[in-house]
Amino acid sequence: MTLPDPEQLLEHLYQQLKPRIQENTALVGIYTGGVWLMERLLKRLQTELGHDILFGKLDAAMYRDDYAQRGLKTSAHPAYIPFDINGKHIILIDDIFYTGRTTRAVMNELFDYGRPASVQLAALINRGGAQLPIRPDMVGADLPLQAHQSFDLAMNTLGRLSLSISESASPAKLGADDHA
Amino acid sequence: MHNPQLNAQGQLQHLLSIEGLPKRILTDILDTAENFVGVAEREVKKVPLLRGKTVCNIFFENSTRTRTTFEIAAKRLSADVLNLNVSTSSQSKGETILDTVNNLIAMHADMFVVRHQQSGAAHFIAQHVPPHISVINAGDGRHAHPTQGLLDVFTIRKYKPEMHNLRVAIVGDVLHSRVARSEIHALTTLGVPEIRVIAPRTLLPTDVEKLGVQVFHNMEQGLKDVDVVMMLRLQNERMSGALLPSSQEFFQTFGLTPERLALARPDAIVMHPGPMNRGVEIDSAVADGKQSVILPQVTYGIAVRMAVMAILGGGNAA
Numbered sequence: 001m002t003l004p005d006p007e008q009l010l011e012h013l014y015q016q017l018k019p020r021i022q023e024n025t026a027l028v029g030i031y032t033g034g035v036w037l038m039e040r041l042l043k044r045l046q047t048e049l050g051h052d053i054l055f056g057k058l059d060a061a062m063y064r065d066d067y068a069q070r071g072l073k074t075s076a077h078p079a080y081i082p083f084d085i086n087g088k089h090i091i092l093i094d095d096i097f098y099t100g101r102t103t104r105a106v107m108n109e110l111f112d113y114g115r116p117a118s119v120q121l122a123a124l125i126n127r128g129g130a131q132l133p134i135r136p137d138m139v140g141a142d143l144p145l146q147a148h149q150s151f152d153l154a155m156n157t158l159g160r161l162s163l164s165i166s167e168s169a170s171p172a173k174l175g176a177d178d179h180a
Numbered sequence: 181m182h183n184p185q186l187n188a189q190g191q192l193q194h195l196l197s198i199e200g201l202p203k204r205i206l207t208d209i210l211d212t213a214e215n216f217v218g219v220a221e222r223e224v225k226k227v228p229l230l231r232g233k234t235v236c237n238i239f240f241e242n243s244t245r246t247r248t249t250f251e252i253a254a255k256r257l258s259a260d261v262l263n264l265n266v267s268t269s270s271q272s273k274g275e276t277i278l279d280t281v282n283n284l285i286a287m288h289a290d291m292f293v294v295r296h297q298q299s300g301a302a303h304f305i306a307q308h309v310p311p312h313i314s315v316i317n318a319g320d321g322r323h324a325h326p327t328q329g330l331l332d333v334f335t336i337r338k339y340k341p342e343m344h345n346l347r348v349a350i351v352g353d354v355l356h357s358r359v360a361r362s363e364i365h366a367l368t369t370l371g372v373p374e375i376r377v378i379a380p381r382t383l384l385p386t387d388v389e390k391l392g393v394q395v396f397h398n399m400e401q402g403l404k405d406v407d408v409v410m411m412l413r414l415q416n417e418r419m420s421g422a423l424l425p426s427s428q429e430f431f432q433t434f435g436l437t438p439e440r441l442a443l444a445r446p447d448a449i450v451m452h453p454g455p456m457n458r459g460v461e462i463d464s465a466v467a468d469g470k471q472s473v474i475l476p477q478v479t480y481g482i483a484v485r486m487a488v489m490a491i492l493g494g495g496n497a498a
Binding site: 059061062063066067068069070071072074075076077078079081108109111112113114 | 191208211212214215216217218219222223224226227228229490491494495496
């Protein structure tokens, strides 16, 4: 497969995101890649719209459904939700959408902060393979991938994104991980 | 040598003492605790990690504060908590420790938090439980109190992140203090270069220098230019015989007063594991003063205990 330029996918995502920003919208990035994307999108939105936009960051390591099998991720990040979530329109930002289990975990964590008015999901890539009734509302691209493959999104020191595919020797365990 | 605290993959299986734990494990616990600090500030002060698990606090020795913080930590992880005060219960009827533990295993407890007046009690229980059960030492005799040691270094790291650059003084009844022992091991493992103990000779273990600390018998010398002052509680209930003339005299010589604290660095922090004896080891003006981080220690203690339980309660990453 010829891989697209993730910078173009981000541009595509941005065009879908911009009209959805309201006064009460907050962007919440999902670690790690989703936080990079959120910060990029936020900066441009604030410049072009001319006002500040609420934002937060979630890891959801404490809400994952594979804790009993895999334990707690040691490299988890502290949650950062510096605003009152009640009544806000939340847009979750993730890099690669796969099984939907991360989204579920993040939504569970989000609701422990309060009751948002709505929650939408923006993902740079939907790689297919959802295992829950959850789909992104905005995507940069749909790029189906085999179960033993995964996308790796990287960011260089200048902040530029790059995309590659890695292959695991054994087929990934079903639902083992939807972090790309 | 086999470390009873680690499993075959080198992951934490029980928390019995800080002695013998590699830096990697201590750092993991402290980093994980960072993630739990914010949980208490949310609308729902709970995360679902230990949902459906039963944590059993077995206290053969009373300690309301330690038991309460473990109970809050377990509840914030969504565990069910069972508190057993064995000192007032079946042991007084003659039941052995293992019979007590076996009964709780038969009730499908998943984790034991053990406090005992005998050193080694938690080790003993850990050796007898099946592999899916974890044991946390909440204080055994004069031996260890690992979660207190961890929460102390977590607090230090919060205020003084450059741990490899610190001068730390531990003051008071080191002889009877399992907290001091756990603190010294934790600070040493995390690379704190200078650890001092300040105490009268009668309240120091004979081999204290072997722990890698500098010994002072004088507050004025010992406190000079330190970054952290860790006070210990004068353990009246553990004292037998005449180790001290009186608690007033102790305060005269080793109590932390504002004048003595002024000898430390101006940004030094003051810590105390509680419960405090005001006017015995610490002056109220210091305990309630600007440099005191005694209450943050309590708050961080919950996050650290949550981290330990969350690490012990999860599966082993394949």
